[in-house]
Amino acid sequence: TIFNKLAVVNLPLPLTIVAIQMAFTVGSIMCNVSLLSYGSGDDIRRWACTVPVLFVGMLASSMLAMQFSTLGTIVVCRNVAPIATMLIESVFRIPFVISTHTVLALITIVAGVVLYEANDLEFSVGGLTAIVINMVFAVLERIMQRHLMANNPVDLSKPMMMLLNNGVGMVPTLLLAVIWGEHVRWRKAFAEVTTRGVVYLVISCLNGLAISYAGIRLQHIVAATTFMVITNVNKFAVIFFGIIAFNESAELFSILGCALAILGGVYYAEARKRAEEDRLAGPTAVSTAHYAKVLGGTA
Numbered sequence: 001t002i003f004n005k006l007a008v009v010n011l012p013l014p015l016t017i018v019a020i021q022m023a024f025t026v027g028s029i030m031c032n033v034s035l036l037s038y039g040s041g042d043d044i045r046r047w048a049c050t051v052p053v054l055f056v057g058m059l060a061s062s063m064l065a066m067q068f069s070t071l072g073t074i075v076v077c078r079n080v081a082p083i084a085t086m087l088i089e090s091v092f093r094i095p096f097v098i099s100t101h102t103v104l105a106l107i108t109i110v111a112g113v114v115l116y117e118a119n120d121l122e123f124s125v126g127g128l129t130a131i132v133i134n135m136v137f138a139v140l141e142r143i144m145q146r147h148l149m150a151n152n153p154v155d156l157s158k159p160m161m162m163l164l165n166n167g168v169g170m171v172p173t174l175l176l177a178v179i180w181g182e183h184v185r186w187r188k189a190f191a192e193v194t195t196r197g198v199v200y201l202v203i204s205c206l207n208g209l210a211i212s213y214a215g216i217r218l219q220h221i222v223a224a225t226t227f228m229v230i231t232n233v234n235k236f237a238v239i240f241f242g243i244i245a246f247n248e249s250a251e252l253f254s255i256l257g258c259a260l261a262i263l264g265g266v267y268y269a270e271a272r273k274r275a276e277e278d279r280l281a282g283p284t285a286v287s288t289a290h291y292a293k294v295l296g297g298t299a
Contacts, residue, residue, distance in 0.1 A: 003204040005066045010197030013189050014063035015177035017201065021059075022166040022173060024205035025212055029163050036163060039155025047154050047161060050144050052168035057137035059169075060176055061130045068127030083110070085139045099275045105268030112261030116254045162212050 008014050029035070038044055065074050083106050086098065148154050156164075177183060193201075 002071075003200055003207050004063060005071060006200040007197070007204045008063060008066050010200055011189060011193050012067065013177070013182045013185065014067050015060055015173060015180055016182050016186065017204070018056075018059045018063050019170055019173045019177060020201065021205045021208040022170045025162060025166040025209050026170065028209055029159050029166075032159075035157060035159040037157040038160050043154040043156055044160075044164065047148055047156060048164045048168050051141065051148065051161075052165050053172070054137055054141035054144055055165045056169040056172050056176075058134060058141050060173060061134035061137055065127055065130035065134055068130060073127065074131060084135065085143065088139060088143060099271060101271035102268060102275060105264050105271050108264030108267060109261045110264075112257045112259070112264055115257030115260060158213060165212065 004017070007017055011017060062074075086106070090098070
């Protein structure tokens with residue numbers, strides 16, 4: 001997030017930057033094609049027709065949000081995503097343990113971020129729209145990945161998933177860049193970009209490659225709500241960077257809100273761990289514990 005923000009500040013072509021990052025990832029993967037494997041054409045079709053579309057929507061809207069909003073404002077809205085994810089998982093009856101403690105932990109996270117932004121919430125129409133769209137795409141993309149990796153798994157290697165996400169996603173991303181009018185500014189923007197801007201762009205590409213692989217690996221072993229919480233807790237490092245580099249809010253209540261949100265993340269992780277342990281222990285243990293409700297799963 002930090003280097004994406006720096007890249008957009010120095011090269012104000014957010015959708016073009018996403019396309020460059022995708023091309024970099026595809027090129028890196030193709031350097032070692034032996035890592036690419038799949039079970040059948042149907043596995044490729046199931047993944048390529050769903051996840052890359054959501055992946056593009058998530059990345060493109062995220063970059064647009066960074067162009068129009070502060071880092072703190074983006075984090076505020078993104079912290080609502082785990083609750084939305086939990087609700088969607090429940091609607092689709094995806095196995096998920098919910099308890100009083102997990103709900104309280106999520107509320108604590110949101111309360112902390114709201115406290116941070118209480119006197120510094122900055123919205124523009126474009127920024128607000130991009131943030132809302134980003135949250136929707138992020139929730140749907142994580143749930144779809146989780147579904148195709150754990151609930152109804154496809155036989156694809158992790159590098160193959162990355163190749164499909166970025167290779168298939170590159171075309172609609174470039175199309176969005178043209179629709180957004182970025183192609184008109186390509187020559188001028190690239191001519192004026194500084195060496196520092198190029199460095200930020202390269203680092204953002206390397207960072208995107210690492211996150212793409214780590215994100216898929218994490219999705220394979222944790223539920224979508226847990227993934228969203230882990231992601232958002234990490235974003236508080238971004239808030240501190242925003243305070244230092246972009247002079248965003250550094251009031252006492254803002255710092256307290258940040259600390260509260262981080263503690264809420266720790267609380268949530270422990271609550272989920274205990275809830276899962278109780279569920280696996282059997283009906284008797286579950287009935288005597290605080291974590292008594294299992295949505296979409298077995299008691």
